[in-house]
Each structure stands twice: as C-alpha cells, then as structure tokens.
Amino acid sequence: MEKDALRDEYGIVSCTKAQLADLPDEAVCGVEKSPYGARVLVKRKLVSAAFQMDRPNIEDVILFLVKGEKQA
Numbered sequence: 001m002e003k004d005a006l007r008d009e010y011g012i013v014s015c016t017k018a019q020l021a022d023l024p025d026e027a028v029c030g031v032e033k034s035p036y037g038a039r040v041l042v043k044r045k046l047v048s049a050a051f052q053m054d055r056p057n058i059e060d061v062i063l064f065l066v067k068g069e070k071q072a
Contacts (some may be wrong), residue, residue, distance in 0.1 A: 011053030
C-alpha cells in the first residue's frame with residue numbers, strides 16, 4: 001500500500017475520554033491515552049463527520065498500529 005493511500009485511509013482524532021466512547025469500535029485502530037484525553041487512529045470511512053480528523057503522517061500510522069493500545 002502506498003504512503004498516500006495509508007494517510008487517506010486513516011485519520012487522527014483528538015478527543016476527550018467521553019468522546020472516545022462514542023467512536024465505533026470497528027473504526028478504532030489504536031489509542032494513545034493521556035490525562036487530558038486521547039489521540040486515536042481511526043479508519044476514516046467508519047467515523048462520522050462530527051469528529052474532526054487530522055491527516056496522519058506515515059510515522060503516526062506505523063506507531064499507532066505497532067504500539068497503540070487497541071480499544072477493547
């Protein structure tokens with residue numbers, strides 16, 4: 001898969017812990033939690049437009065897929 005295709009397939013959502021619970025489980029690929037909320041790697045097509053998504057860089061995608069805590 002090309003770099004641009006990966007970046008187009010995924011998005012980064014920065015949200016509160018309450019908003020994290022509103023994300024569809026099947027959309028969540030990795031979660032990085034902090035005391036202030038979470039950064040979440042999601043499959044862009046499976047997330048509502050109500051969530052603001054940033055386009056990840058390739059390093060973000062790899063780190064989340066390898067190290068990101070997967071939501072249960």
